[in-house]
Amino acid sequence: DAKTTQPNSMESNEEEPVHLPCNHSTISGTDYIHWYRQLPSQGPEYVIHGLTSNVNNRMASLAIAEDRKSSTLILHRATLRDAAVYYCILRDVFFEYNQGGKLIFGQGTELSVKP
């Protein structure tokens, strides 16, 4: 499984944008980039995913580098409820459709949000 590298922790101020980086220099052409987050005492929850183009949804935006070796999760206005561990994960699209894909989690980035 291809690996990702994320900072262990980051801090943000409430109502300011947050940019969470992820490096994945060994990404293959069939790997999707997925982001999940885990709030305290809860299971992980899906945030966003993409392949090549930037993606937006109600929770966040995903900016993918042109060479796909890095990506950034963008929270446009951090709130206290965004304090969580954020995981960047690569998921092989062909394995996914053949067998139902699996997620291999790394350590993630612990985001703290200050009022």
Place this chain on the structure above:
Amino acid sequence: EAGVAQSPRYKIIEKRQSVAFWCNPISGHATLYWYQQILGQGPKLLIQFQNNGVVDDSQLPKDRFSAERLKGVDSTLKIQPAKLEDSAVYLCASSPFLTGDNEKLFFGSGTQLSVL
């Protein structure tokens, strides 16, 4: 839509005892996963089911852990006998297969196991 249900929420046992966890996935989800999350680490995949068949159990310690998914719906994960290092949160997740949402895994809140 109801989420993934897990029980119990907490369990405390002594080492060498046995324990079982239960998971009810989202209705219609063909794929079910069990993850183990040790404090301070990311979740580790233990086993993956597609309907009632095992797709991947390469990380499951089969000498003490077992899992089943009868009728392709509910699943149970059992540990017998438990060791101190099994103290962790056990997460169940489910995912639809070959539908528009099949990129997403939906997780339950987990069962927190303490082995004394």
